[in-house]
Amino acid sequence: MTDQFIEDNKITGSYKIRPAGRHLLTIGRDLIQDNNAALIELIKNAFDADSPDIKITFSMKEDHSFYKITIEDHGHGMDRDTIITKWMVPSTNDKLNRKTSPKGRILQGRKGIGRYAAAILGKDLLLESIDENGEKTTAFIEWQQFENAKFLDDVEILIESTQTKESPGTTLIVTGDKVGLEEWSDKKLQDLQFQIKKLMSPLNKEVQANENDKFEVYIIQDHFIQSPDGLIEEKIEPFPLIDMFDYRISGKLNENGDGIFKFQTQKSTTHNFNDEITFSLGRPTNCGKLEFDISVFDREIESLDQLIQRGIKHNSNTFFSRQETRKLLDDYNGIGVFRNGFRIRPLGDADFDWLKLNKQRIQNPSQKIGSNQVIGHINIESEEHSNLIEKSARDGLKENLAFDNLKKISTQIIELLELRRFEIRRKLGISRPAVKIEQELELLYSFKNFGDEIVNTLKSKGLDSASTEAVSQMLFKKSKEITKAAENLQKTLAMYQGQATVGNIINLVLHEGRLPLSAIKSNIKYFKKRHNEFLETQDENKLNASIPFATEISKNAESFSELFSRLDPLAYKNRDKVEDINVYKELVSVVSMFANDMSEKDISYTITGSQTVEYECWSQDLRSIFINLIQNSIYWMHEKNSHEKKITIHIGEENAQLAFIDYKDSGPGIDKSINDKNLIFEPQFTTKKEGMGLGLAIAGEAAQRNGLHLSIFDVPIGVYFRIDIVETSAINEGE
Numbered sequence: 001m002t003d004q005f006i007e008d009n010k011i012t013g014s015y016k017i018r019p020a021g022r023h024l025l026t027i028g029r030d031l032i033q034d035n036n037a038a039l040i041e042l043i044k045n046a047f048d049a050d051s052p053d054i055k056i057t058f059s060m061k062e063d064h065s066f067y068k069i070t071i072e073d074h075g076h077g078m079d080r081d082t083i084i085t086k087w088m089v090p091s092t093n094d095k096l097n098r099k100t101s102p103k104g105r106i107l108q109g110r111k112g113i114g115r116y117a118a119a120i121l122g123k124d125l126l127l128e129s130i131d132e133n134g135e136k137t138t139a140f141i142e143w144q145q146f147e148n149a150k151f152l153d154d155v156e157i158l159i160e161s162t163q164t165k166e167s168p169g170t171t172l173i174v175t176g177d178k179v180g181l182e183e184w185s186d187k188k189l190q191d192l193q194f195q196i197k198k199l200m201s202p203l204n205k206e207v208q209a210n211e212n213d214k215f216e217v218y219i220i221q222d223h224f225i226q227s228p229d230g231l232i233e234e235k236i237e238p239f240p241l242i243d244m245f246d247y248r249i250s251g252k253l254n255e256n257g258d259g260i261f262k263f264q265t266q267k268s269t270t271h272n273f274n275d276e277i278t279f280s281l282g283r284p285t286n287c288g289k290l291e292f293d294i295s296v297f298d299r300e301i302e303s304l305d306q307l308i309q310r311g312i313k314h315n316s317n318t319f320f321s322r323q324e325t326r327k328l329l330d331d332y333n334g335i336g337v338f339r340n341g342f343r344i345r346p347l348g349d350a351d352f353d354w355l356k357l358n359k360q361r362i363q364n365p366s367q368k369i370g371s372n373q374v375i376g377h378i379n380i381e382s383e384e385h386s387n388l389i390e391k392s393a394r395d396g397l398k399e400n401l402a403f404d405n406l407k408k409i410s411t412q413i414i415e416l417l418e419l420r421r422f423e424i425r426r427k428l429g430i431s432r433p434a435v436k437i438e439q440e441l442e443l444l445y446s447f448k449n450f451g452d453e454i455v456n457t458l459k460s461k462g463l464d465s466a467s468t469e470a471v472s473q474m475l476f477k478k479s480k481e482i483t484k485a486a487e488n489l490q491k492t493l494a495m496y497q498g499q500a501t502v503g504n505i506i507n508l509v510l511h512e513g514r515l516p517l518s519a520i521k522s523n524i525k526y527f528k529k530r531h532n533e534f535l536e537t538q539d540e541n542k543l544n545a546s547i548p549f550a551t552e553i554s555k556n557a558e559s560f561s562e563l564f565s566r567l568d569p570l571a572y573k574n575r576d577k578v579e580d581i582n583v584y585k586e587l588v589s590v591v592s593m594f595a596n597d598m599s600e601k602d603i604s605y606t607i608t609g610s611q612t613v614e615y616e617c618w619s620q621d622l623r624s625i626f627i628n629l630i631q632n633s634i635y636w637m638h639e640k641n642s643h644e645k646k647i648t649i650h651i652g653e654e655n656a657q658l659a660f661i662d663y664k665d666s667g668p669g670i671d672k673s674i675n676d677k678n679l680i681f682e683p684q685f686t687t688k689k690e691g692m693g694l695g696l697a698i699a700g701e702a703a704q705r706n707g708l709h710l711s712i713f714d715v716p717i718g719v720y721f722r723i724d725i726v727e728t729s730a731i732n733e734g735e
Helices: 023-030 035-048 080-087 094-098 114-120 143-148 186-199 202-208 240-244 301-309 322-332 357-363 401-428 437-445 447-460 465-504 506-537 540-570 583-593 595-600 619-639 677-681 695-705
Strands: 002-007 010-014 053-060 066-073 124-130 135-142 159-163 169-177 216-222 231-236 247-253 258-265 275-280 290-296 334-339 374-380 579-582 604-609 614-617 646-654 657-665 708-713 719-725
Touching: 035 053, 035 066, 035 114, 035 186, 080 124, 080 135, 080 159, 135 143, 186 216, 186 231, 240 290, 240 322, 240 374, 247 275, 247 401, 258 401, 275 401, 290 401, 301 322, 374 401, 401 677, 506 540, 579 583, 579 619, 583 595, 583 604, 583 619, 583 646, 583 657, 614 619, 619 646, 619 657, 619 695, 619 719, 677 695, 677 708, 695 708
Parallel strands: 053 216, 334 374, 604 646
Antiparallel strands: 002 010, 053 066, 066 169, 124 135, 124 169, 135 159, 216 231, 247 258, 247 290, 258 275, 290 374, 579 614, 646 657, 657 719, 708 719
């Protein structure tokens, strides 16, 4: 307390905040995840010191009563003044202000607390640092002193300086007892090596090519846990798994949201699926420049074998087994975020699915990838340029708007890969082929032709007429049974698909029904109040006062009635018979269901062409086709905020018969990066964020069931679907 004085019976004074002695331990121990995280912080400090390498040596007494960890770098070192005014000052802004090292490295440390991570490694710390002028400064710290001290400035640290001819650099020697040694196990050391392998980004190869930026990490065990009888020295290098990809997308995105990406695959030696993708976010990234390198691995047995053949080895002679390869992918997977060549933990840890890939894969396993299939690296800029801010506890990035943008953009880049992977797997026959149910049913219908072939074959082989006729009758009977079963399956399929279509418009029902329902509830309340007042008083004025509320109830009830009238044709309780329907009237009925939704979203529509032509089909199927097409148009034109929002349907007529139906919209169209546009009709293929990939597949099946064919044309703007007549009698009635 200073300058205290008494005025008007009040005690007034100024005071200083004095951190407690254990404050240093709080930022050194409590904010650091574990021993390995502490060593990674010290590795970054060695990099900041312009060291070409860092050597971490573990040793211990044979009876496990004492251990020592020596962390040695060969950087520019620190003089006495730097140690006193910067190294010993918690949360100093020195690196924050400098931003780069003397040799131009972008500094990893910014918070001014990483060096105190040594407090978690042992009981004592000896610091030895030699600067480029030959001044050697030592400082000895007993961490228990900070635990015992009331205030931080009560702790005194002895610092000595001498001249030496030794090379510049800094050495930290941590010592501890048996209790601390228990923290180090064989598994812990393996994890340390693994974490360091994942620490440095392979995207930094261009930088590492510069001699000033060369940085190597060595782990040495001198009679330690894994080598109690000798010495093990290992240079830690990233595992070259990323170059053994099945699929890969890489490229850079400028801060304005534009970039060029390269897609590659090693799944086929006969097909060239590699592709260059021009990508535009349509807006600034709002998280700086981004660089991506994302590799995806298939997990089927055949794919694991291919991966092994690409060269995954223990050493020059021994390849990995399938089980080892699978475990390697389990351990090494994750999409890491790197800044200046170093990973920001835990982003990229195998069990930290920060992009929610597994959640998306559950919804669409055929197209989406899971976190255990991907090894990715994303480079981000400094905090000043990206606003992607590391947490003080070194446990990721702060959940701000910039981080939200990073997640959304990363998901979009991954989707570019997923679309191409889906197409490749379909073409190579790797994934389970989409079940074209109508095509399968046609095989059942063709059984009669197969039976005729059998009878003719038997005749040609000389079988007598009586026997041939018996076989023919038996096959004919079986053919009728199979045909009837196929018809029942077809009806059931159509019913379920129709119900799925109804499920897709529940949001429309809720949206349009919410306002009239709310108005009815509110008006009923006031109507009852006025009506009760009339019953009590017999005052006709009270009765008259209730009439406006009754009118409002009636009006909103009519809105409900009109809504249900529009939806009534979609009821699939019993499947209608095949019948001649007026195509124009049917389409008007379908479009009217979405009239309010389109009006709210400024979407116009027109239906042109023949208003009289009829077509024999199941009306539910025709509605199902156009419900799915219209829903997609509304979604994408609204989602992408298309400049013009318009749907046009044209009914083509030839010789008083339906020739085709064209459906177009002015939206963003099919993703131009999809080479095979017919993929959109495959079940589970979707570009919607929460899509299931069923709508267009259902539409295609419904068309085929009715002798129609739904196809898409490649146009510069919007989408262009056509429904053609395949044959005039494709529908097997059997009613």
